[in-house]
Amino acid sequence: EIVMTQSPATLSVSPGERATLSCRASQSVSSNLAWYQQKPGQAPRLLIYGASTRATGIPARFSGSGSGTEFTLTISSLQSEDFAVYYCQQYNNWPPGRTFGQGTKVEIK
């Protein structure tokens, strides 16, 4: 099973600042990597797929990069609605499964 490791666990950022979240795979997943945002009490929302393609309706301040085993989600200028938990997910090793990282919480500094 491919293990996805996200860092840091918690990121404290001031509104308007840039946030950089990392995701590492235990083996190459090519560009088969997605990012999701989850706010408290809500379902996850797809942000990025194919490592760098924004999903429908996602603002341009969200960008993804990377391939192989190292990936980054960047939020260029944090808005109040961006404080949430972010998960990466690989879909290269299918079947047997799709695996998620443990999440990075972006909180207000």
Next chain:
Amino acid sequence: EVQLVESGGGLVKPGGSLRLSCAASGFTFSSYSMNWVRQAPGKGLEWVSSISSSSSYIYYADSVKGRFTISRDNAKNSLYLQMNSLRAEDTAVYYCARDPEATAGTIFDYWGQGTLVTVSS
């Protein structure tokens, strides 16, 4: 507008059974694979099971294999998860999620609001 609405969660004793349902609307249900993803309280996301658009391909996480059964009824635009031999560690919010591919195995592009399953004596 794509909508996924789960139902059927609740409190069940260890060893018991529960059947979850997911009603889909706003898209051609029969063209997409569907999934169940769960989230234990305060924890991260865990993929549980997938079913292809025509039910030809079905997959389970090792943690639920042999206990859970996924199915769908394309005529009713509905997805199901039959959960047997439930354990305390199955306690979670269960989300229904769509996969944009017919054969399953990629991303989860739309999610329902989730239904809570609590396994406790």
